Amino acid sequence: MLNYIKKIKLKNVEIDNNVYLAPMAGVTDIPFRKICRKFGPPGLTYTEMASSKAMEFESSKTEKLLEIMDDERPSVVQIFGSNSKVICNTIEKLNNNEKIDIIDINMGCPAPKLVKNGDGAGLLLDLKNVENIVKEAVKISDKPITVKTRKGFDKNHITAIDVAKICEYNGVSQITIHGRTREEYYLGKADLDIIKKVKDTVSIPVIGNGDIVDVLSAKNMFEYTGCDGIMVARGAQGNPWIFKSILDGKDYIPSKEELYNVMLEHIKYALEYDIKKHATLKLRKHIAWYLKGLEGSTKIKDKINREDDIEKVKEILREYFKIEKT
Secondary structure (H helix, E strand, C coil), X not given: CCCCCCCEEXXXXXXXXXXXXXXXXXXXXXXXXXXHCCCCCCCEEEEEEEEHHHHHCCCHHHHHHCCCCCCCCCCEEEEECCCHHHHHHHHHHHHCCCCCCEEEEEECCCCHHHHCCCCHHHHHHCHHHHHHHHHHHHHHCCCCEEEEEEEEEECCEXXXXXXXXXXXXXXXXXXXXXXXXXXCCCCCCCCHHHHXXXXXXXXXXXXXXXXXXXXXXHHHHHHHHCCCEEEECXXXXXXXXXXXXXXXXXXXXXXXXXXXXXXXXXXXXXXXXXXXXXXXXXXXXXXXXXXXXXXXXXXXXXHHHCCCCHHHHHHHHHHHHCCCCC
16 A cells, blocks of 8 residues: 555544545446445545435435445535525435435536536636535535535636635535536646645645546656545546555556456446346446457447347357356
């Protein structure tokens, strides 16, 4: 374990290590989080973000997004919204859920449908509302409140330092900074300088996010910015052992048998979690990520994307990896 790996404490919640799995819409459902927790494991795994407004209407689909596994502790749910009263109503509901340890508020999602409503990264154009939301959220929450945000909205609105100061002043327990603006989405390189500046400005834990794909990029984020922890997002897609790699300080490359078995395990979890039709569709992107860069994988991915029978998908994978039937 490298010297930058450490425990973090957020109020009464103790976290075993400072390498987190980021919340990703359509990705970090229970099956994927379950797979990632087998490697490392990450100190925290976040749910997909859920709408506070939808929670007001007791949306079953939204409540499913916030489900937590029995062994997923400490746990983090991520919510989004721009109305402090609605967010606080959601937090009051979440206060009653003993499986939930931390509540994270999204202030960085670049999706147009969120931004046009002033949610996600849209909040970065209204720092008074940011202040109102975190102040009221911390007051009403029985659990640590954390915030995930970006460098800013665009080059004319670089807000990370201001948001961090607002969060610290109002009792937020931790802030995660993605080193890109909303305008940049996921293009170009993440700006480590802005993460370093935030870390140098506030005393609450600062988590660095952006372009962490292996041990070297993780080490660079820690050493350059001085951040208290890191958050892995796209680098974990098809690569759940990235957490083992970072925690051990050595990039781990699975054998073809292990890769095949992990994919089968992921399929098993997905079928347990969702109806077969939905699980099969969602699994396509995960399988494509697992196969990315492997010889001849393009044809296999195309074949799998045309296959609706999950048993046939497993057979395609078995043949591709040349695994003998048992």
